Amino acid sequence: MANVKVAIRVRPPTAREGADGGKLAVQVEDKSVRIQNGKLDGRADGAVDSREKLLEFGFDYCYWSVDPADPHYASQEEVFQDLGVLVLSGASEGYNVCLFAYGQTGSGKTYTMMGTPDSIGLTPRICQGLFRSEDTFPDGQNSSRVEISFLEIYNERVRDLLRGGEQKKKASLRVREHPEKGPYVQDLSQHVVSDCKQAMDLLEEGIANRITAATHNHDASSRSHAIFTIQYTQAILENDRPSETVSKINLVDLAGSERADPHYCRDRLTEGSNINKSLVTLGIVISALAQNSQMSSSCQSINSMASEADGSTVGSHSSSLSGGGGGGAGAGGGRRHCFIPYRDSVLTWLLKDSLGGNSKTIMVATVSPSAHSYNETLSTLRYAAHARNIVNKPRVNEDANVRLIRELREEIDRLKSMLLSFEMQRNPSPSLSDERDGNLSDMVLQNELKVQQLTKDWSESWGDKTELLEKYSVDINRERAGFLINSLAPHLVTLDRDVLSTGVVFYHLREGVTHMGPQNQCEEPQIVLQGGASCEIENRGGVVTLRPLPGGCCLLNDTEITEPCRLAQGMVITLGGVHRFRFNHPAEAAVLRERRLASEVGMNCTYIDLCPLDP
Ligand SMILES: Nc1ncnc2c1ncn2[C@@H]1O[C@H](COP(=O)(O)OP(=O)(O)OP(=O)(O)O)[C@@H](O)[C@H]1O
Structure with missing residues (x-):
């Protein structure tokens, strides 16, 4: 069991906030944040309850990033040293980890999660940290795999931020639920990366795609949620004892939260207008989870009080919320737990494990220091205080x-x-x-x-x-009822005629010459065949040529060939009338798909139709 950890970060005032006299409503001291309602200052004493005027909240971390000259100023590095290191240590132990930034528009979520080129934020620092930790195992005993995906939820639609070419146009992806692994996005591209630079390139590519979307549509930046996911698999063989863990790190930059107030949105929801349903549901899910956790802890307190017949004092788990209205905390053991409406929005469905499930979760709530934003900041602090009551059940994800x-x-x-x-x-x-x-x-x-x-x-x-995975940049996606193997390199897939054969074999055609055939017919074949004919396949910079060898029959698309012939996407090779292979050339196929789209030729067109081969 682990409570969601909550951090508050206060950003510098904007020029506009500063121009108005720069009155601040927020103060930070150690692990507490105080917020003062300046509007009540002028009222006669006694008319105002002092609790309304000054509210205080306790959190796990509080960062004062208002003025770099201030000795208490919290820089990006300091935030990383707490929160980023927490993410990395959780992932290295094999836990799922989620870090999400919540706050009103312009409060500093993107700055905290992504940063700027001069002052990088948590996500790039976490990528750097992940690959730095790799270097601490130079003896080869430890190996790991890092896969990245990056999506955006905009108006309840999921977009892949890392899908180039024709896929980019695909409007939205479907969210599905795996019986064991939980919710996932179908067809979301996964990218295996082997160094920090590749990870950073993908992050930049995704951010650029997100920004492009914003240019076409004014509201996109403040209404879309970005989820950067790193799947980190570690394998260690120590004293002949293997260990393999898979940890999913979700780094989430949420949309502006002023649309998260259920009262603000209810009318619009019923009108069916274009509001941010995910944030409203997130608020409801957080409140319901917090309420359930408080009920459980109060039930536990009642139970333990009952069992402690000596009447000694029981220290109950109390919320940090002193001014925030925990709502329902005093519920007796007889009340039922609230239903958690995860599936009411795409965001909460995808983050189901991060909220009350198998994950160590950190929320960083960003606020403006300005008195102008008093209402929004108070609302953010209340959300954050609720979130701190959520209890998750993280477990090590062992193979x-x-x-x-x-x-x-x-x-x-x-x-x-x-x-x-x-x-x-x-x-x-x-x-x-x-x-x-x-x-x-x-x-x-x-x-x-x-x-x-x-x-x-x-x-x-x-x-x-x-x-x-390393050599051929292969993506293996496990679908509910199948595997999809995406390779970038030219390859052969067996088309077996033997009704008793059950495996699917996939041969990569490396740069240079690959010999195929029975062991006794051709010298040291890389692809060993039981009987049949022999041939050589040469891959020179992506141009792949088949060279039949004497002594057997070699067919290309059912036509016998005796001379070298250039292979094209989709061709079928038959050796000795027994072994059949389909040739795939992913790079060529991508070009052909573009041409097919442009020429509107049907699915049945061949490479020759679209792009006659050079002799
Ligand atoms: N801690 C900080 N230090 C310096 N500048 C900051 C800080 N936080 C935010 N800013 C600046 O404030 C502005 C707004 O921040 P940012 O874009 O991160 O807000 P946001 O909450 O992500 O907004 P939105 O919801 O619209 O995406 C930016 O110019 C950013 O550089």
Whole structure:
């Protein structure tokens, strides 16, 4: 169990706020924020309750970023040292982590999450930190994989910010729910990156796409939510003990929160007008979760009070909210938990795990210091105080095979200690003891063999996966009912005629020459075939040529060839009448797709129709 951690950051006043005399409404001291309602200053004493005038809230972190000359000024680096390091340490332990920025428009969310070129924010610093931590394992015992996706939710539609070309035009992606992994965005592009530069390039590309959208549509920047997701998989083999964890890091820059007030939006909601449903639902979800957590903790307090018959004082888990109106905190044990309407908006559905689920979550609420923004700032502080009451249930996301190996090892240890204790108190009947010890020893041996095999399989599959992903920039997306393998390199896919064959084989055609054929016919074939003919396939800078070798029949699209022939996207190669392969050239296919769109030729067009081959 872990409470959502909440940070408040106060930005510098804008020129306009400063021009009006620069009256400030917010003060920060240690972990508390005080907000003063300046409008009540002039009223006669006694007419105003002092609590209304000055409200105080406690948080996990408070950052005063108002004036760089102030000794208490919190820079981007200081914010990273707390929040960014929290994200990185959670991810390195194998937890899902979510960091989201919430606040009114112009309060500094994007500055905190993304920053500026001169003063980078949390997201790029977290990317840097992720790859820096890689360098701390130079011995090769540790390897990891980083995959990035970046999406935007605008008017309840999900857009992939990293999809170039024709896909960019695709209006919106569907959100679906995986039975075990929870909600996900179907067809969202995942990008494997191997260094910090690649990650930063993707971040910039996504931000640029978001900004472009804003230019076409005035409200886009303040109404869209951006979610930058890093999937961080770590594999370590230490003393023959494998460990593999997958952690999802969600870094969220939300839209301006002035539209998040349910009362402000209710009319418009019913009118069906264009308001930000996600933020309204986020507010409702946060309130409901906070209320549930408070009810649970008050139930626990009641239970523990009842069980402590001696009547000693029980320290109840109290909200930090002193002026914020916790609402429902005093609920008795008889009240039901609130329903959490995650599915009412795309944002809350996608962040379901981050809010009350399997994630360590941090909220950074950004506010203006100015007295002009008193209402918005107070509303943000109240939201933030509610969010601090949410209790999540993070757990380490361990690979299922690795978990099995660990559990088998624990079983082996248990059996061994049983054996040892039997040996120490040997039974007077030696034959019975021997039989029992023999059974136990067998079980230990069998489990040890299983562990050995599983560890070997795991090491090989991790090595293969890493090599494949790194060398060929392959994306493997696990869909609910299938796998989609996207490769950028030219490759062959087997089209097996044998009805008993079940696997799908995928051969990459590396730069240079690849020999294919039976072992005895051609020298050291990289692609070994059982019988059939032999050939060579040469890939020179993306131009791929098939060269049949004497002694067998080689067909290209069912026509026999005896001379070298350039391969084109979609061609089918048949060797010796037995082995069939489809040739794919992803780069060529991308060009052809563009041409097909432009020429409006149907799906049946071939490479030759669209782009006659050079001889
Ligand atoms: N801590 C800070 N230090 C210096 N400048 C800041 C800080 N926070 C925000 N700013 C500046 O304030 C302006 C508004 O900030 P920003 O764009 O981050 O707001 P926002 O909350 O993301 O707004 P929106 O909801 O419209 O996207 C920007 O010019 C930004 O550079």
